[in-house]
Amino acid sequence: MTSTAASSAERLVIEAVGAALSALDALDPNARIAVAFSGGVDSSVLLDAAVRVAGASRAVALHVHHGLSPHADAWLAHCETFARERGVEFDAQRVEVSRASGVSVEAAARDARYRALDAMCAMHGIRTLWLAQHADDQAETVLLQLLRGAGLAGLAAMAPEFLPANATATRVRPLLHLLRAQLDHYASAHKLRWIDDESNADTRYARNALRHQVTPALAVHFPGFRDALSRTAVHAASAQRLLDALARIDMEAASRDEGRALDHDTLLALDDDRALNLLRYWMRTLGFVAASSARLADALRQLREAGAGTDGHRLRIDHAGQALRSYRGLVYWEAGDSREPADETALVEREISELVWQGEEVWHVPQWRGTFVFATVDSAATAANVSPHNTSNIEAADTIPLSVLQRASLSARARRGGERIRIGAPNAPSRTLKNLFQERGIPAWKRDVPLLYVGDELLFVPLIGVNRAVLRDVPLTDEASVKIIWREDLLLA
Structure with missing residues (x-):
């Protein structure tokens, strides 16, 4: 690595973090920043740069202990030491990652991680969470979504800034336009110490397979593929915003009970494309994971066949632990299995009765x-x-x-x-x-x-x-x- 490359990388990282801080300061110059800190090279660079730009007193390092690796305790200790050396407040939370059948470990760990990060942000009263994803991560995400046949929402990949439903902290990705190599240059120039997660080399995971076996070949034959895929994500996000704007218009007409239900007739008065767009949008507002196109198409078909006057017992649509129901002209989701009759007692099983x-x-x-x-x-x-x-x-x-x-x-x-x-x-x-x-x-x-x-x-x-x-x-x-x-x-x- 040349000194020129190192100094250029440092400048780009500092500028990116400075831009994110300026945007935050325009809203609240005293706001504190939470940094999602795994201890890997990317989050180590982000935390180090955040301290240099914003100062240690404004930063809080948040670590999630998944317990998936035998080294997880050592990583926790390393992260706490790294943060304390820079005078940064540190907090960590242990999570249990679901091993349920049909759920990938990657997805379960990601969901558990973000729930823990959101909970810690809320506990510390912090409304901005910085994440260390970069341009290579974005390119990999777009490729994964393409290979999975995702729609526009999937192809939009990771937004530079995003406030999820039911979360109090906005997720910001200051490094999203920087390359992994540039972060490596910064880390080496500042002699940072970081941890290497051994699971990152396991090509049984789809993202790792892309990272180690596909993108190196793309880099040889299509050197600008990262920028091209990043533009694809931007175009997809723009198109998705237009679809969401249309869905909000339809939601205003169809929404009942503060969005927890849809009017059956209003929904089915829409053509299939528009009705499916509304269903996708509605399910996102409810905090559901995205459903497949086939499942949504089947749901719409069954709703059309059932009719508004039925009790919906013929509907056989299950998703994310919920069953689609139709009741007196309303369409809604209820916890449980569609093969069981609608719950007529309490909808939530309580520890305290x-x-x-x-x-x-x-x-x-x-x-x-x-x-x-x-x-x-x-x-x-x-x-x-x-x-x-x-x-x-x-x-x-x-x-x-x-x-x-x-x-x-x-x-x-x-x-x-x-x-x-x-x-x-x-x-x-x-x-x-x-x-x-x-x-x-x-x-x-x-x-x-x-x-x-x-x-x-x-x-x-x-x-x-x-x-x-x-x-x-x-x-x-x-x-x-x-x-x-x-x-x-x-x-x-």
């Missing part, structure tokens, strides 16, 4: 992503309304004499199935929650609500109201009353 109220006026139950509010009611003004025989309005029906709440401990429990409630007069026939939810057109994903019990007696069901059977022996008095209100988290200020 019962919580006990401690008398809070505002009782947050995070397991159900919501809050109970116990609002005191003017007893003199509402004495007539709280009569157990008054069902003239929902607010009256949700108002309960304080003495009822004091009969026994009040608890929130998960649905088990088969629960019954009286919503008319106390002596009226009881109804199952399942029937009441169906009658009111409440889709399955909204039925995952906590049930309030006083002792062992069902007292209140969100979206339905108070069990009037509980009030059967309550005398008419002017005693204090409480109105129970259920609010989903998204409805809280």
Whole structure:
């Protein structure tokens, strides 16, 4: 390596990191930067350059311990030492990589890594995560996507800047236009120490096979292939943005329940290409991994054949642990297998199935992503309304004499199935929650609500109201009353 090459590489790296920092400073000049730090040469260069440009106090090195290599503990120790030598705060998280059948180790490790990085960013209050991918990585990604028959979203490969759904930190790739060789020159010039992951030489992994066996041959016959593939990614990203803009227009018309469902008729009024584009976009907004073209085409075919008036039981589409459902003109995804009937009890299996109220006026139950509010009611003004025989309005029906709440401990429990409630007069026939939810057109994903019990007696069901059977022996008095209100988290200020 010549001194000229080293100095040129250093300049290019520093300029790239400086440009990324300037873009961040334009938004927040005091913002801290998280660097995803594996300890390899690429992330070592990025962290070293970040310290030189931004200063050690603004950087945090984040390491993910996958446990896949026998050297993982040594790599963790090396990374911590490297960061401490530069005065950089260091944090690490251990993850378990899924070995489930049909899931590649590469994909599982990547997903676990990004979940851990996002979690650490959130814990440190950092909203910018720098990643060390470079032009060679981008070229390999485009080739892999081409060989897999990916669409435009896949060919767009890695964006220079991207905020994933459900993440708080924007992912930034300052080195994306630089070559691997330029990073190697920088590392050698600054005498950096880095680790070599032995798995990078294993050509059983598709990316490694491309890196060691395909791209060297391309470099001989097509020296500018990296730039060409990078341009392909840029063109694909531009075209995908146009498709996404069209999908947002269609989503605005078809979206129901804040995007968790689509209107069946609106979706199927679109031609196949446009409907498939909407389905892809919708699934990305839900955080799903991309589905194959064949699976999406089959889903659209089945939806067209099923019709909006059916209960969707004939749909046999499963993806990413979810089953496609159709219910009263809505299309949505539900956790589970399409061969099983739609879940009519709680949609999420909970580790905690019962919580006990401690008398809070505002009782947050995070397991159900919501809050109970116990609002005191003017007893003199509402004495007539709280009569157990008054069902003239929902607010009256949700108002309960304080003495009822004091009969026994009040608890929130998960649905088990088969629960019954009286919503008319106390002596009226009881109804199952399942029937009441169906009658009111409440889709399955909204039925995952906590049930309030006083002792062992069902007292209140969100979206339905108070069990009037509980009030059967309550005398008419002017005693204090409480109105129970259920609010989903998204409805809280």
